[in-house]
Amino acid sequence: MRPLEDLRIIAVEQYGAGPFGSVHLADLGAQVIKIEDPRAGGDVGRYVPPYAEDEDSLFFETFNRNKRSVSLDLGTAAGRGVFEQLVAVSDVVYSNLRGDVPEKLRIRYDDLKHLNPRIVCVSLTGFGMTGPRKQEPGYDYVLQGLAGWMELTGEPDGPPTKSGLSLVDYSGGFVAAISLLAGVHAARRDGVGMDCDVSLYDTAVSMLTYPATWHLNTGFQPGRTHHSAHPSLVPFQAFEAKDGWMVVGCAKEKFWARLCQIVGHPEWAEAGSPYATFASRREHSADLVPRLEAIFRQKTVDDWLTQLYAGSIPCGPINDVGAALVDEHTAARNLVVTTDHPRYGEVRQLASPVRVGDETPTYRRAPQRNEDLALVTEEILGLDAQQVVALRAAGAFGDAEPAHGANTPDTPDGLDTTAMSR
Known part of the structure; x- marks a missing residue:
């Protein structure tokens, strides 16, 4: 049942x-x-x-x-x-x-x-x-x-x-x-x-969640950010590579330390660096982000993602709809389902993400x-x-x-x- x-x-x-x-x-x-x-x-x-x-x-x-x-x-x-x-x-x-x-x-x-x-x-x-x-x-x-x-x-x-x-x-x-x-x-x-x-x-x-809480309690004024950047975590945004776009995010300090190694600047994560902490990276984002952008433009999306995935750093390509639908994980999760229709024949569409138990819908x-x-x-x-x-x-x-x-x-x-x- x-x-x-x-x-x-x-x-x-x-x-x-x-x-x-x-x-x-x-x-x-x-x-x-x-x-x-x-x-x-x-x-x-x-x-x-x-x-x-x-x-x-x-x-x-x-x-x-x-x-x-x-x-x-x-x-x-x-x-x-x-x-x-x-x-x-x-x-x-x-x-x-x-x-x-x-x-x-x-x-x-x-x-x-x-x-x-x-x-x-x-x-x-x-x-x-x-x-x-x-x-x-x-x-x-x-x-x-x-x-x-x-x-x-x-x-x-x-x-x-x-x-x-x-x-x-x-x-x-x-x-x-x-x-x-x-x-x-x-x-x-x-x-x-x-x-x-x-x-x-x-x-x-x-x-509106936490930006609303910030505004209601401190007067914080949310605003738009460059390349869809996170309002407080740096770096966490879209970056342009040699042949496309990707998202790279450092939601924890350990991710930042690993990223610094990959981009060739381990000193950025060391004590005393202006980029060493969440707070200091946010304070110096106008200097840091352009430097990262220049580095990421030097290689392709695949080149970067290979290294970033290996370092367990949150990242991913910015797909178009077609690419998202043929992603291997989309197939593995059985997200494309079919129905039979008298006019259209087989209709392919997306499964509900709501999952309850093991029974296949x-x-x-x-x-x-x-x-x-x-x-x-x-x-x-x-x-x-x-x-x-x-x-x-x-x-x-x-x-x-x-x-x-x-x-x-x-x-x-x-x-x-x-x-x-x-």
Whole structure:
């Protein structure tokens, strides 16, 4: 039995942050049932270019493998009725919406506890369900700016810079998954569910970590550093070699002593040297770093890494994405997995880093929209064919399938994405 096989999650989710959080739970065996709005063509992630056709996209495959899908119009009484029947037999209602929308959709704990006292309602929103920004949609790019990340990223004389990946979205997804599991644990122990009010804003601000602590207690003003250097440890940064770039870091004094031997300056680590200690290297970094840069430019990345690895000094090449995916360690850790898809054939993508026990996860492609209607209505809810026909006639599953590609990012009833992922 897989770790989360006894967990059922109703996911009113779309795009990046929410689906990223729940895909790791699905990989661990949780039954994640996506509620897709038939009036909007379902999850907007189905239509994200460039690798998209009709309702299939490689973007959607990335965030939704191992999940189930049902088209359900929560704006109709019939659709709401099916949703409430699902709540009664599920553990979690999980959503990523604007902060004011869970209240409007009546998917908070107080709205649902009469159906299931143990239900856990996890809301991953841009700014939370309280506070002056709760009605604003949250996008990764905006949040990296608001939380101060962009001001810390890039070269000192360059513009504020966004991370190459949507790290607020992905971190928020992980935080939501942690909150969800903690909530389920407490609900099963105590017999009472709850709301889990998780936000991308809270996630981004909290990830300021020790620079924020330094600022709050000493007035320290974080700033951008040359070649992504560590704010206090010298050297610990990107260095250019003869044919490319690498990272070299001396997080302990023993690493510095070894590095001095390799670069031909053992005296730099000796007592009395201006570079002998963490504090003195930081004080004299404007002199030391250019000297190291000049030395590293004399040999290739491979030449340097051979020596640095032999000296057990923290280091590594700065790969492009292709190189990272074919690294021998990527293969050894089984990080590239495959699923079979009716349009794309074999789809290769990345495994979840969450590992529990020794059982090898299995992977199933992302669902077609409404593919699991029978699973939900017949197997889970026990409805008969006549009841399903009546629900369809009442608009529970949408009056008609929308034309392929008709979906737009502006979905009805406030089902805006909380975060725009790259």
